[in-house]
Amino acid sequence: MLLFTYWNQTNSMDFEEFRKRGKEMVDYITDYLKLIEQRAVYPAVQPGYLRSLIPDSAPQEPDSFEDLMWDVERVIMPGVTHWQSPHFHAYFPAACSFPGLLGDMLSGAIGCIGFSWAASPACSELETVMLDWLGKMLNLPEEFLAVTGNGGGGVIQGTASESTLVALLAARKKMITQMQEKYPDLEEVTIISKLVAYTSEQSHSSVERAGLIASVKMRKLPTDEKFVLRGEALKQALEEDKALGFVPFFLCATLGTTSSCAFDNIVELGPLCTSENIWMHIDAAYAGSAFICPEFRPLLNGVEFADSFNFNPHKWLLVNFDCSAMWVKKRSELIGAFKMDPLYLKHDHQDSVLITDYRHWQIPLGRRFRSLKMWFVFRLYGVKGLQEHIRKQVNLAHEFESLVRQDDQFEIVNDVILGLVCFRLKGSNDLNKNLIKRINEMRKIHIVPCQLQDKFVLRFAVCAPTTESKHIQYAWQQIKEIVTQLQQGHQ
Ligand code: PLP
Numbered sequence: 001m002l003l004f005t006y007w008n009q010t011n012s013m014d015f016e017e018f019r020k021r022g023k024e025m026v027d028y029i030t031d032y033l034k035l036i037e038q039r040a041v042y043p044a045v046q047p048g049y050l051r052s053l054i055p056d057s058a059p060q061e062p063d064s065f066e067d068l069m070w071d072v073e074r075v076i077m078p079g080v081t082h083w084q085s086p087h088f089h090a091y092f093p094a095a096c097s098f099p100g101l102l103g104d105m106l107s108g109a110i111g112c113i114g115f116s117w118a119a120s121p122a123c124s125e126l127e128t129v130m131l132d133w134l135g136k137m138l139n140l141p142e143e144f145l146a147v148t149g150n151g152g153g154g155v156i157q158g159t160a161s162e163s164t165l166v167a168l169l170a171a172r173k174k175m176i177t178q179m180q181e182k183y184p185d186l187e188e189v190t191i192i193s194k195l196v197a198y199t200s201e202q203s204h205s206s207v208e209r210a211g212l213i214a215s216v217k218m219r220k221l222p223t224d225e226k227f228v229l230r231g232e233a234l235k236q237a238l239e240e241d242k243a244l245g246f247v248p249f250f251l252c253a254t255l256g257t258t259s260s261c262a263f264d265n266i267v268e269l270g271p272l273c274t275s276e277n278i279w280m281h282i283d284a285a286y287a288g289s290a291f292i293c294p295e296f297r298p299l300l301n302g303v304e305f306a307d308s309f310n311f312n313p314h315k316w317l318l319v320n321f322d323c324s325a326m327w328v329k330k331r332s333e334l335i336g337a338f339k340m341d342p343l344y345l346k347h348d349h350q351d352s353v354l355i356t357d358y359r360h361w362q363i364p365l366g367r368r369f370r371s372l373k374m375w376f377v378f379r380l381y382g383v384k385g386l387q388e389h390i391r392k393q394v395n396l397a398h399e400f401e402s403l404v405r406q407d408d409q410f411e412i413v414n415d416v417i418l419g420l421v422c423f424r425l426k427g428s429n430d431l432n433k434n435l436i437k438r439i440n441e442m443r444k445i446h447i448v449p450c451q452l453q454d455k456f457v458l459r460f461a462v463c464a465p466t467t468e469s470k471h472i473q474y475a476w477q478q479i480k481e482i483v484t485q486l487q488q489g490h491q
Pocket of ligand 1: 092158159160161162204206254256257258283284285286312324
């Protein structure tokens with residue numbers, strides 16, 4: 001009763017009001033997602049559009065819920081790019097599912113900040129078990145699973161970018177320690193100035209950025225004609241760099257590159273990394289979800305050579321953002337790099353082998369109860385439901401690919417392996433720039449381009465889980481109509 005009174009006095013919304021508004025919000029969300037196709041997928045607003053639509057400062061007195069929701073439609077929705085529309089084919093998917101939304105809602109309500117086991121035991125323990133469940137779905141080598149007790153395990157990071165940075169920083173610390181054991185007089189800054197990390201010229205910009213943040217040289221290696229990083233390119237770079245006195249220590253390989261969904265050859269790269277004492281991190285941000293299907297699992301062969309592996313269930317596995325799953329073989333190497341233990345964060349059970357204090361595995365201290373939404377998604381879809389989702393989207397990408405292939409004005413630029421098709425009009429880059437500009441100006445579908453070697457290319461990704469064959473046909477029809485208009489000289 002006391003609590004109830006307190007709550008009423010300090011919130012504009014009491015329990016019963018929340019019950020009512022919560023149901024209304026679920027109705028709003030349901031209608032939003034159900035009717036999303038009626039909205040233009042890409043907004044028509046100009047930069048700075050929003051400021052003039054709302055007051056200069058926060059209201060002194062509470063607004064009403066009705067006014068607020070009215071403004072959601074008046075102010076927010078006109079400026080939303082509708083990532084969950086089946087006409088959205090840009091970037092990569094951003095997962096959204098009803099089980100994921102419900103799990104996230106509960107996580108928000110529990111509102112714990114699970115930086116240590118004691119800060120909320122269920123938050124830490126469910127995370128460890130969910131990462132084991134997911135690792136088993138992918139058939140990851142046992143060393144990555146916490147349940148085997150070999151020192152490995154998984155963690156949920158916010159993003160793939162953070163995972164790469166965390167892996168890089170752990171690898172840097174490991175190499176500094178090894179070198180100082182050999183040469184005790186060497187200063188850390190001197191060692192860092194000699195370190196060199198590798199990635200391919202096709203890897204995501206976050207990898208280069210991780211190098212910038214960690215102040216280490218990040219060398220971008222050339223790929224083959226299919227945009228794949230091969231062992232030979234790494235071998236050559238290692239020879240050159242070692243001859244110059246550099247110390248190779250880290251490789252970030254990509255499975256499913258952002259531009260064209262190419263797969264670096266980790267079967268070639270892995271053994272080289274092992275023999276050269278190089279930490280191999282695998283960034284499979286988008287493609288990783290597909291490895292739950294046995295037919296796509298061979299793409300992950302070679303993961304046994306990796307020290308760390310990461311992918312984003314928040315991209316393609318129906319777990320709402322943010323949820324980036326990362327596994328390491330040796331948790332001690334992460335904890336060795338990041339551990340800080342002030343008195344106010346210590347607790348009685350921190351030495352127990354049964355628990356994980358995830359604050360040592362990441363950059364921030366605070367963390368949300370993100371494993372709840374994984375649990376909801378895994379249980380309410382089942383592995384079979386998730387596999388169906390992946391297979392359906394891959395089939396839709398092949399449907400789009402075959403439409404493009406049937407038209408000899410166009411060419412396909414990548415091997416279509418998963419849900420991404422890279423295509424272009426045969427002809428100049430300017431022609432293709434004009435095409436994509438017109439496509440996005442029409443706002444009926446939304447796609448983004450990429451550069452593959454000297455070619456300006458259009459990327460078509462199957463994104464929303466509600467995408468069906470009719471949306472693929474619709475998208476192709478839109479593109480063809482615009483091509484016809486361009487040919488007829490319409491501006
Ligand atoms: N790595 C790859 C291969 C990606 O495709 C992306 C984004 O699409 C990222 C990293 C960055 O992902 P995040 O936003 O989770 O950092």
